[in-house]
Amino acid sequence: MHRFVLAVLRRDLTLATRRRGDWLIAQFFFVMVASLFPLGVGPEPAMLARIGPGVLWVAATLASLLSLSRLFADDHRDGSLEHMVLSPEPTVLLVLGKSLAHWLIYGIPLLLVAPVLGIQFNLSWEAIWVLELSLLLGTPILSLLGGVGAALTLGLRGGGVLLTLLILPLYVPALIFGAGAVDGVMAGTGAEAHLSLLGAFFVLSLMIAPWIASAALRVSLE
Amino acid sequence: MNLYTYASPANFYRLAGKLIPWFAWGAGILTVWGLYISFFMAPTDFQQGEAYRIIFIHVPAAWMSMFIYMVMAFWGAIGLAFNTRLSFMMARALAPTGAMFTFVALWTGALWGKPMWGAWWVWDARLTSELILLFLYIGIIALWAAIDDIRRGDRAGSLLTLIGAINVPIIYFSVKWWNTLHQGSTINLMKAPSMAKIMLLGMLVLAIAAWFYTIAVALVRVRRVILERERQTEWVKAILEKEN
Numbered sequence: 322m323h324r325f326v327l328a329v330l331r332r333d334l335t336l337a338t339r340r341r342g343d344w345l346i347a348q349f350f351f352v353m354v355a356s357l358f359p360l361g362v363g364p365e366p367a368m369l370a371r372i373g374p375g376v377l378w379v380a381a382t383l384a385s386l387l388s389l390s391r392l393f394a395d396d397h398r399d400g401s402l403e404h405m406v407l408s409p410e411p412t413v414l415l416v417l418g419k420s421l422a423h424w425l426i427y428g429i430p431l432l433l434v435a436p437v438l439g440i441q442f443n444l445s446w447e448a449i450w451v452l453e454l455s456l457l458l459g460t461p462i463l464s465l466l467g468g469v470g471a472a473l474t475l476g477l478r479g480g481g482v483l484l485t486l487l488i489l490p491l492y493v494p495a496l497i498f499g500a501g502a503v504d505g506v507m508a509g510t511g512a513e514a515h516l517s518l519l520g521a522f523f524v525l526s527l528m529i530a531p532w533i534a535s536a537a538l539r540v541s542l543e
Numbered sequence: 544m545n546l547y548t549y550a551s552p553a554n555f556y557r558l559a560g561k562l563i564p565w566f567a568w569g570a571g572i573l574t575v576w577g578l579y580i581s582f583f584m585a586p587t588d589f590q591q592g593e594a595y596r597i598i599f600i601h602v603p604a605a606w607m608s609m610f611i612y613m614v615m616a617f618w619g620a621i622g623l624a625f626n627t628r629l630s631f632m633m634a635r636a637l638a639p640t641g642a643m644f645t646f647v648a649l650w651t652g653a654l655w656g657k658p659m660w661g662a663w664w665v666w667d668a669r670l671t672s673e674l675i676l677l678f679l680y681i682g683i684i685a686l687w688a689a690i691d692d693i694r695r696g697d698r699a700g701s702l703l704t705l706i707g708a709i710n711v712p713i714i715y716f717s718v719k720w721w722n723t724l725h726q727g728s729t730i731n732l733m734k735a736p737s738m739a740k741i742m743l744l745g746m747l748v749l750a751i752a753a754w755f756y757t758i759a760v761a762l763v764r765v766r767r768v769i770l771e772r773e774r775q776t777e778w779v780k781a782i783l784e785k786e787n
Contacts, residue, residue: 469706473699477689486685487703490678525709533706536623540698 325410329418330425336395337426343388348430351384355438366443373442374452374503375496380438381431381456382463382492388427389467389488390474390481392419393538397475406542412535420461420468420531428460444503451506451516455499458519462495465530472537494522550627552769553778559762566759573752580745594658598742601651603750604644605669607757608676611641615683616708619701629765631697632772634704635687636764640757642680648673679707693772 337344358376359369396402405415435456439449470488474480502515549555581599615634622630652670653663664670683700690696773779 466706469702473686473703474689479689483685483689486678487682490675490682491706493675529706529709533702537699537702540695540702543695 322410322414325414326418326421329405329415330422333419333422334425337422343391344426344430347384347388347427348434350387351380351431351434352438354380354383356441359441369441370443370445370448370507373439373444374448374500374507377435377438377442377452378455378459378496378500381435381460382489382496384431385427385460385463385467386485386488388423389464389471390484392423392468392471393475394471394480397542402538403542406538412538413531416468416472416534416538417531420464420534423467424461424464428456428464431460432456445507448503448507451512452503454512454516455502455519458516458523459495459499462519462523462526463492465526465534466491466495468534469530469537472534472541475538475541495519498522550629552629552632552773553776555629556766556769559766563759563762563766566755566762570752570755570759573748573755577745577748577752580741580748585742585745586739592658594655597651597655599745599749601648601655602746603753604651605648605673606750607753608641608645608648608673611637611644611757612676612679612704613708615641616704619704623698623701623705628772629769631701632765632768633761634701635697636761636768637757638680638684638687639764640760642677642684644753644757645673645677645680649677683707 355377358372362368362372393402396405406412432453435452436449439452444452467484467488469491470484473487474484477483498515498519502512502519505515506512549558577599581596585596585599587593615637618630618634618637621627622634649670652673656665656670657663683703686703687696687700690699770779770782774783
């Protein structure tokens with residue numbers, strides 16, 4: 322069972338290393354969106370620190386959505402997706418492996434870039450540390466829920482925009498708890514409550530999202 | 544009599560046709576009665592003045608917006624589990640009304656917020672979660688609109704409704720989760736209502752009116768959907784010939 326997940330994971334990671342441009346685009350998108358905000362609202366350090374956690378979290382969700390529309394699309398186009406779904410292995414594991422690969426390819430680099438942007442937004446080291454923790458717990462949620470949207474909109478006209486419309490409302494709890502954790506530590510009330518709720522939301526997504534995504538994938542491929 | 548008879552679109556089409564006038568008239572009469580109570584019988588609130596009367600529209604609309612979503616999720620789950628065509632048609636027929644009530648709840652909330660909080664919009668938990676509910680409705684309707692294949696569209700929309708239904712409890716408990724300036728729930732089933740009986744009566748009558756309206760409109764809409772999807776069958780052709 323876990324060998325199938327690992328095989329899917331290895332395949333997607335290999336494909337990603339062969340097309341490095343793809344994942345770099347998502348990271349640059351993250352950096353650029355976050356850098357536009359100071360230009361829009363002004364350079365006062367106190368205000369930037371105030372809006373920083375929210376801006377970084379919103380930018381992270383958008384960057385993740387940008388890459389999600391291709392989660393299944395490339396394999397669908399060359400027909401390999403149907404073969405993987407038709408294989409005797411459960412489709413749930415295929416979706417789980419693909420979501421995990423998406424998180425490793427697009428989520429982990431966000432974690433590496435985020436501290437630099439945190440410094441740009443004048444966040445304290447403590448706040449940056451909590452931001453990292455919240456992104457570590459939160460970005461897998463984005464990949465898991467996004468898998469549902471990618472499966473539902475597979476092969477549709479304007480699928481990318483539609484995916485955004487479907488999935489952004491579902492991201493709201495992750496955004497609230499993720500940005501709330503950083504706000505909490507900056508306000509002195511602590512981040513534990515928000516991080517615990519974020520962790521709970523992660524576990525919930527991990528249990529539910531792959532099943533719904535695999536059902537959606539079967540519906541879309543019928 | 545077997546209830547499953549009505550899982551067949553042809554039988555349900557006839558049943559819906561018989562039920563629609565009852566629910567439509569019921570909705571009309573209850574609305575007039577409820578509005579009479581809320582405008583002429585309910586006393587003026589000593590804190591909020593006359594402006595509070597918007598509650599009689601706002602609260603039933605907010606209830607219906609969440610309730611219709613749960614009903615849609617229910618029909619979607621039934622359809623996915625038992626592969627019944629009519630369930631998906633019901634889910635599709637309910638969605639526009641649900642979105643409409645969500646919009647009405649937001650709109651009346653803004654109108655109420657202006658005299659009470661001094662702002663049309665505040666980012667308080669319940670207004671915000673109602674807005675997210677509207678986004679969910681729009682997403683589902685957009686997904687249905689984007690998929691031409693009926694079978695795929697039905698199932699995809701139902702799956703999205705189900706995963707969105709996880710958000711509805713969050714909407715409900717958001718009052719407790721986030722600290723906000725929204726007043727606490729006015730109606731509480733666990734303790735005696737903290738509002739005058741006549742106000743409660745007006746609100747409940749209007750809520751039932753909204754319920755009847757929803758059923759009537761959904762039945763009208765589901766009849767259209769049935770005709771469209773079953774157009775190749777003999778009984779639909781017979782009906783259409785009779786009408787022409």
